[in-house]
Amino acid sequence: MNTQxxxxxxxxxxxxxxxxxxxxxxxxxxxxxxxALYTSPVPMIQDFGKMLTIGLVVSFFLGVFLLIxxxxxxDYFFSNTxxxxxxxxxxxxxxxxxxxxxxxxFTKKTIAFRWLIIALAFSAAAFGIWVDLDANxxxxxxxxxxxxxxxxxxxxxxxxxxxxxxxVSIVYEGDNITxxxxxxxxxxxxxxxxxxFPNVVVDTKSITSIVKLMNDGELPDGAAFSEQIVDLxxxxxxxxxxxxxxxxxxxxxxxxxxxEDLQLFIKxxxxxxxxxxxxxxxxxxxxxxxxxxxxxxxxxxxxxxxTLLGMGxxxxxxxxxxxxxxxxxxxLLPILFIVxxxxxxxxxxxISYTPLTATLGALIIGIGxxxxxxxxxxxxxxxxxxxxxVDAIQITNKKIGKAIFASALTTxxxxxxxxxxxxxxxxxxxxMTLINISFALFSTIVVMPPILIILDRFVKVKGVx
Numbered sequence: 392m393n394t395q396x397x398x399x400x401x402x403x404x405x406x407x408x409x410x411x412x413x414x415x416x417x418x419x420x421x422x423x424x425x426x427a428l429y430t431s432p433v434p435m436i437q438d439f440g441k442m443l444t445i446g447l448v449v450s451f452f453l454g455v456f457l458l459i460x461x462x463x464x465x466d467y468f469f470s471n472t473x474x475x476x477x478x479x480x481x482x483x484x485x486x487x488x489x490x491x492x493x494x495x496x497f498t499k500k501t502i503a504f505r506w507l508i509i510a511l512a513f514s515a516a517a518f519g520i521w522v523d524l525d526a527n528x529x530x531x532x533x534x535x536x537x538x539x540x541x542x543x544x545x546x547x548x549x550x551x552x553x554x555x556x557x558x559v560s561i562v563y564e565g566d567n568i569t570x571x572x573x574x575x576x577x578x579x580x581x582x583x584x585x586x587x588f589p590n591v592v593v594d595t596k597s598i599t600s601i602v603k604l605m606n607d608g609e610l611p612d613g614a615a616f617s618e619q620i621v622d623l624x625x626x627x628x629x630x631x632x633x634x635x636x637x638x639x640x641x642x643x644x645x646x647x648x649x650x651e652d653l654q655l656f657i658k659x660x661x662x663x664x665x666x667x668x669x670x671x672x673x674x675x676x677x678x679x680x681x682x683x684x685x686x687x688x689x690x691x692x693x694x695x696x697x698t699l700l701g702m703g704x705x706x707x708x709x710x711x712x713x714x715x716x717x718x719x720x721x722x723l724l725p726i727l728f729i730v731x732x733x734x735x736x737x738x739x740x741x742i743s744y745t746p747l748t749a750t751l752g753a754l755i756i757g758i759g760x761x762x763x764x765x766x767x768x769x770x771x772x773x774x775x776x777x778x779x780x781v782d783a784i785q786i787t788n789k790k791i792g793k794a795i796f797a798s799a800l801t802t803x804x805x806x807x808x809x810x811x812x813x814x815x816x817x818x819x820x821x822x823m824t825l826i827n828i829s830f831a832l833f834s835t836i837v838v839m840p841p842i843l844i845i846l847d848r849f850v851k852v853k854g855v856x
Contacts (some may be wrong), residue, residue: 399466403459411455416712417761418451418723418787423708424756427701436750443757446827470805484695491559494792498785498840503842512838516731521733527704529743535816557648559657560678561641561664565671568632568639569620571613576669581641588662591656593644598631645680687788694744698730698752705760718771724842725834729755732830737823747820755827758802762795772842773853780847784840792836799832 404650425447428440499507529535536543561580565573578599585592605612611619620628632639648656664674702723709719733751742748743816769791773783806828809821 399463402466403463406459408693409516409772413765414451414454416709416768417764418447419708419712420705420760420764421757423704424701424760425753426704427697427756428750428753430697430700433746435746439750441855442754445751447757448732490793491789494788495607495785497836498788500742501837501840502781502784502844505844508838508841509845514730515735516728519731519733519735519738522738523731526734526737527743529745534762535745535814537813537815549690557646558644559660559676559680560680561660562638562677563641563644564638564673564675564676566637569617569636569670571616573669573672574610574616576667576672577639577641578603580664580667583667584641584643584660584663588656588660591645591648593646595641595643596631597641598628601627601631610853636747648685650813653680657681657684659718694749694752697750698756701753701756702726709764715850717768717846721767721846723759725763725831725838726756726759727839729827729830729834733823733827736826738828740822741821742823745816745819746815747824751820751823753828755831758828759831759834762799762831764833765791766839767843771850774847774852780844784843788836790839795832795835799828803828 396542422444422624425443428443429437431437431440499765563573563577567573568577577597581595581597584595598620599610601623602616605619610616615760620632628641630640644659645653645656657680662678668674685696706719706723709722710716730752734757737744737748766787769787770783773786774780778786803825806821806824809817809824812818812821
């Protein structure tokens with residue numbers, strides 16, 4: 392009984408001194424990858440990064456201060472030492488399981504074909520990055536939601552009836568916007584914008600168009616105009632003028648456009664306003680459509696910058712920990728492959744980037760780095776114990792291969808719930824996350840061993856000659 396308890400104590404000691412530091416290193420690397428999300432100009436992406444980081448830290452502390460004590464308590468106080476004889480325990484230790492035998496055979500094959508594996512992995516990643524540079528970006532918010540919902544059908548029906556449900560607003564401001572000169576300028580803009588953009592603009596409205604309706608299409612001058620706007624209902628007047636009459640609005644109803652076309656229209660409209668600008672009057676194009684353009688632009692652009700920033704932060708973080716550039720680079724090389732493979736998968740599956748899938752780079756770094764760091768840590772632990780590189784990677788895959796498989800499968804199971812969503816944006820995000828987790832598992836088990844064998848010659852291990 393005392394022998395069994397001593398073994399449990401030794402297991403606890405080895406776990407705390409060997410495994411916890413390795414997991415902490417993986418935690419730091421993963422957290423540094425998520426920091427890239429904080430650089431996004433969109434608050435929802437920043438919050439996504441914060442929640443990922445918080446979840447990461449909470450999981451680590453629960454594992455160290457809750458899971459390990461539970462396992463220790465189970466084995467120390469409740470283990471059944473009479474269950475197996477000493478001979479049976481020795482036999483079990485000597486006889487490898489079928490999974491261990493499979494991992495051992497598989498590792499030997501990956502080492503034997505290491506140069507072919509690296510060449511194929513690099514070629515596929517390079518091609519994936521190349522095609523991903525011209526990947527489609529889905530910017531129409533309406534395509535993100537279930538297409539058979541009644542609310543979306545109602546919007547389409549309303550659009551068919553009135554011609555438009557989208558609009559931009561031109562805000563003009565000055566000291567005296569009800570002067571005769573400004574009124575004529577506003578009236579001219581209201582009439583000519585539709586003529587300038589006939590394929591986009593459906594209708595335009597301003598305070599002058601409302602007053603003209605009251606005067607059979609005629610625009611009164613000066614004092615007569617001011618008197619008539621005073622007689623307008625307050626709820627109607629405040630749609631086009633503020634109370635102090637220093638700001639006015641021209642509303643422009645437009646066709647429903649893809650974000651790229653809408654962005655082009657807003658740019659052209661800005662140029663048109665500059666050509667017809669008036670002294671002492673400042674104009675600004677605003678409205679929900681303009682905000683949508685900026686939001687989608689912020690969400691979907693710069694995905695490679697975020698990915699490269701994340702990888703750079705991980706590299707420098709690992710460099711500070713290991714004090715060796717090759718050891719800091721090794722865990723990132725499989726991640727670089729996964730980034731390319733992910734782009735290749737999206738290309739062949741014809742999946743466009745959305746505000747959610749644009750964050751996949753950070754997720755790839757987070758999930759993949761955890762696996763690769765743990766494998767590398769165990770590999771160099773075996774090397775320090777005197778094993779040669781080939782033996783060390785075989786022992787590594789046998790010892791933690793099953794744990795990585797279990798971790799990947801549980802993560803896949805969690806994200807699989809997104810596939811049941813009716814929202815296209817969530818479904819695509821779930822689908823690509825499952826693919827990337829599978830790539831991370833494949834890269835760790837298949838590509839990581841050849842990388843370690845090839846680059847091991849550049850890493851000096853203490854006690855190994």
